Amino acid sequence: MGPPRAAAWREIAWPFPRDGWPAGRAFRCGVADCGADVEVYLRPKLGFCNCDSGVADDDEVDRVSDVDMISPRFVPLKAGEVVHVAGMSGRIRAYDLDGKRAAIGIAASHRCDLMAVAAQGRGDAVKVQRATLKFLELQEIKEWMTVAMDGR
Template sequence: MMRSWPVIAAMVLALGGLSAVAGYEMAPPRAAAWYEIGWPFPRDGWPAGRAFRCGAAECGDDLEVYLRPKLGFCNCDSGVADDDEVDRVSDVDMISPRFVPLKAGDVVAVADMPGRIRVYDLEMPNGKRTAIGIAVSHRCDLMAVAAQGRGDAAGVQRATLKFLEGREIRSWMIAAMEGR
């Protein structure tokens, strides 16, 4: 009887492991945290970009991120030079024309492109929101990114940058900046 005990224990562990794997494989897929939405802004001199939303259950806040390339729009020598440029080109004004920077911006790199990031307070019809403006450059081209959420500035910025680090978004940004 002593020799069969390890065999029985091994069989129980093996069956338990198989049950766990089967349960994992048969479980319904989790909803994606971020999903694409339609470009919510009116047409202007630039093509529409891509817009994404992340719900409160997944991101701790309702966040939206808007991205679009502006080809031929950046200073070829200096790239994104200062915070005034971020204010002008990042499309935060499309969310609300009433935006106020909270502090000086910072240097940032998104998809291996250098630029600047800045945090804003937005006045919206349904109350204040936090916005993030990002402008990064590649050669003479600019990628404008604007984000908005109800959370604190650090949380909105962290979630936005994490989203932009995703493989699919990075690939799209690089391809868009090369005109593909």
């Protein structure tokens, strides 16, 4: 199976209650196209990042990536890694939610702003992470993230 096409992803309503940040965008891709049922949630948090160091460590990913909105009980599977999305640097980390679902948290920064990305799916965290990163490579999504980070 090749990488999921843009058409494999469909936008869904933002599923989380209001908090201190504006609602973001949410997308879903099925197992036939993405290797797992995956939902991805992304939103900018303008003025929320350390202007000098960006996303510094895994604790910051745990705090800001919105994985806690999916489930308050998330357990890191291993140390996070450096990631680059839409021209931004940050960190990515995989989590177990309940033994049946995996989550991915990404926190990426641009100047003093943060792009929070959370994803969840049934089963293997590797498949969920792979599908999420392929989704974030879609031109439409990269363009949206770039514009959103500029506050327009």
